[in-house]
Amino acid sequence: MASLPPRPRVSPYVVALADDLSGAAETARALGGPVRLSLDAAAVAETLGEYDLAVDLDTRHLPPAEAAVAVRTALRAAQSGPPRLLYKKVDSQLRGHLAVEAAAYAEGAEAVVIAPALPAARRTVTGGVVHVNGVPLHRTDGWRAEHTSPPRSLPEALSGLPVRTVPVDVVRSEPAALDEEFRRIAASGAHPVPDAETDADLDAVAAAVLRLGPGFRLLGSGGLAGALGRALARPATPCPPTPVQDSTPLLVVVGTAEPGAVAQIAHLTALGAHHVPLNPADLATGTVRLPSTAPALTVLSIDGSKGPCPGAGRVLSTALGALAAAYPGRPDLVLTGGETARTTLDALGIRELEPLAEIHHGAVHSRTPDGRHVVTRPGSYGAEDSLLTIAVALRPHLTAATAAT
Secondary structure (H helix, E strand, C coil): CCCCCCCCCCCCCEEEEECCHHHHHHHHHHHCCCEEEECCCCHHHHCCCCCEEEEECCCCCCCHHHHHHHHHHHHHHHHHCCCCEEEEECCCCCCCCHHHHHHHHHCCCCEEEEECCEHHHCEEEECCEEEECCEEHHHCCCCCCCCCCCCCCHHHHCCCCCEEEECHHHHCCCHHHHHHHHHHHHHCCCEEEECECCHHHHHHHHHHHHHHCCCEEEEECHHHHHHHHHHHCCCCCCCCCCCCCCCCCEEEEECCCCCHHHHHHHHHHHHCCEEEEECHHHHHHCCCCCCCCCCCEEEEEECCCCCCCCCCHHHHHHHHHHHHHCCCCCCEEEEECHHHHHHHHHHHCCCEEEEEEEEECCEEEEECCCCCEEEEECCCCCCCCHHHHHHHHHCCCCCHHHHCC
């Protein structure tokens, strides 16, 4: 009779390192237990409480070498305190400095198990290739605002880091067989890259890493973070009821080049929202004028009618964040796109968020220390009614009449 795999050890709390704010917020909610969400990398060294910690390292805009240093520094800080389970959040479409950050994160590990699939958003990994809605990533327009073309596979995306793909039939095999495959790949000096098409596949991957012990680390999207949260089975922290503040303006800031954002905004304008499309040149030069009073519901977006502006992303998101922070009426905020969310909160001096709930997948409702409500959402997430769903969740009694100027 085959021996059963060992039971998972009692696990320490998690330190999750993300490269942008919307990803950090997504991970914080996915872990499912008591959690702190910080915009300050120094929080990694300060954490002592019994809670998970998700930190936005804000590395997406940095040069690759600096991004690697940020990961390496946070990793050392996480290992210097009480035992913590490490998690590295990456983009499910492999954007950002994936290769150099993964290499930095792998330092000192027996192996890093790399699983960026996100089934909830129809992003899967088959044969080591990321698929979006069944189409290989490199055949989609998911990288339209990037400087380069998308990688054709995970091994290509992780160039310089030795990896071995693990077919989905092995992921779905007996736990002992999956454990043995991960051990075999680690012994060869490589890192496992398992295929995953469902949340159950990610559950199997997370459970295997917990069985294999602290020498193995996890790297993946919010989907794998959710699997880790389910495996740890932490008691959920009850959230206080969210007060409805109909008198407080609501500002939706769309900082994404995704084509779907146009239709999402249209749902809000049909509701009566005041939409302000911003000319990229005016935004970058600071010549946009703010109104003296704020309507109940406003949408700020970058006019993308002439296409994305590769290379100008950080300049535009910083300007957009500064504009949102200066908007009159101290509005609650809906921030789409990790860079836009980060630059807005930086401009407001906000260094920590309290995650309250997930309105829909990836749309995380948080509260600031001074009581402002903020929803963050990755730019590429959400159906056509995403922004409408978020607005109504924050303002259940919102109508066209109250939204009008």
